[in-house]
Amino acid sequence: MRKYIFLLLIYTFVIPHSALADNIIPVANTVNTAVVQDYSQTYKTSCENLLYLLLSALNEHNYSIEEIQFKTGSVLFKVYTKEFIASVASKDGLNSFIKIIPADNNYNFSPALLQKLYTYLESNTSNNFKKIL
Numbered sequence: 001m002r003k004y005i006f007l008l009l010i011y012t013f014v015i016p017h018s019a020l021a022d023n024i025i026p027v028a029n030t031v032n033t034a035v036v037q038d039y040s041q042t043y044k045t046s047c048e049n050l051l052y053l054l055l056s057a058l059n060e061h062n063y064s065i066e067e068i069q070f071k072t073g074s075v076l077f078k079v080y081t082k083e084f085i086a087s088v089a090s091k092d093g094l095n096s097f098i099k100i101i102p103a104d105n106n107y108n109f110s111p112a113l114l115q116k117l118y119t120y121l122e123s124n125t126s127n128n129f130k131k132i133l
Contacts, residue, residue: 039099039100039101039114040097040099040100041098041118041121041122042095042096042097043095043097043098043121043125044095044125045095045096045128046090046094047088047089047090047096049096049125049128050088050096050098050121050125051070051073051075053120053124053125054075054086054088054098054117054121055068055075056120057116057120057121057124058077058117060120061116061117063077063078063079064077064078065077066078066083072087073087073088073089074086074087074088075088079113082104082109082113083102083103083104084101084102084114085101085102085103086098086099086100087099087100100117
């Protein structure tokens with residue numbers, strides 16, 4: 001009797017079962033990650049002008065501006081309950097770029113939120129702001 005129990009244990013735990021192989025869930029070798037879009041755009045305008053255009057675009061779409069830092073060229077704004085950081089920098093004398101990323105690094109949001117800003121900036125880059133003082 002012990003012999004049969006021992007053979008049954010060996011058969012159960014050691015020898016692979018082809019009947020159970022169909023029930024095994026295959027494991028992928030690669031990890032699925034979200035595709036991160038390009039969140040930066042380049043415009044043919046000065047850095048200061050692009051920052052003012054960004055503030056104008058935020059005002060146009062009723063996004064709430066939480067914080068503005070003119071020295072570093074960054075703006076913290078809120079769209080519904082999601083916060084974003086926009087950074088404006090000069091690429092060279094004639095071109096500048098803007099990068100808008102979520103503040104909490106959670107890229108699970110509608111791309112239409114940022115696309116509205118980019119289309120507004122593209123259509124108004126010919127507008128130059130002048131200092132009144």
